[in-house]
């Protein structure tokens with residue numbers, strides 16, 4: 001069913017460098033969330049903090065009643081079993097074939113017999129479309145296949161929460177599109193809570209139920225996809241539409257002179273909100289909302305052309 005992650009007042013620094021402060025958000029059970037932010041704003045640090053690999057300075061992260069910011073090592077070990085993580089490069093062991101890589105967590109953390117291990121490994125290999133590639137070494141396959149193998153491994157312990165650290169990095173647009181469909185299909189199938197860190201605006205615009213944006217050492221906004229895609233808030237608007245005009249500069253924040261120089265420039269109109277990517281079998285995910293529902297409920301007029309079927313090419317969806 002997936003579990004909720006409730007983050008409250010979270011702050012993380014390294015020495016004197018504050019990475020982000022006072023981050024509060026609730027990642028709803030079973031939903032897909034994307035976390036965005038310019039490079040270096042601490043998205044990976046956020047993922048590592050959620051799984052307890054890094055300790056925050058302040059604040060709480062409550063999962064199933066346990067605050068993993070303050071809990072014991074023993075409790076953390078238990079909570080970690082809820083997580084599956086897809087690392088950027090798939091994090092495969094180079095000397096093991098895909099089968100053994102995917103089987104690794106089962107052999108380490110369960111008492112399953114080899115025939116039970118085989119059943120689980122083959123089920124997950126099938127889920128990610130890798131049946132037939134079991135004997136390959138990670139070095140012999142493409143980046144996209146390595147990601148899928150990493151995903152199979154992230155799924156073998158039946159996680160309630162799956163974290164994806166830039167699943168689309170290094171993939172071409174077609175492979176990214178296939179991977180996004182796989183993520184949506186998986187969410188429909190296993191109902192776990194998904195959090196995806198990505199730089200890919202098209203992924204952010206079409207895949208998640210909710211979007212968060214980290215900028216300038218804080219969480220600029222977090223909420224339903226339609227809320228952020230219709231937002232006029234300058235940082236959100238600039239980032240989600242990949243524009244140069246706005247508060248974000250080449251090295252994070254623009255200075256006062258740069259902002260003054262562009263103050264009379266007209267912003268391009270907000271582009272239409274694309275339809276959300278649906279599971280390939282056409283059956284809606286449990287957390288999927290009808291197109292335009294959030295806008296209607298909140299009296300927001302979406303940009304013209306939003307939620308039209310034939311706009312997929314315009315948005316690259």
Ligand SMILES: Nc1ncnc2c1ncn2[C@@H]1O[C@H](COP(=O)(O)OP(=O)(O)OP(=O)(O)O)[C@@H](O)[C@H]1O
Pocket residue numbers: 014019037038039040041042043044045046
């Ligand atoms: N273990 C660490 N010790 C000290 N500083 C760190 C550590 N890990 C990360 N940082 C710093 O934290 C900041 C945020 O890093 P992080 O990798 O989380 O950014 P990011 O938003 O994921 O970036 P990108 O989008 O480029 O991957 C960087 O300045 C980085 O140098």
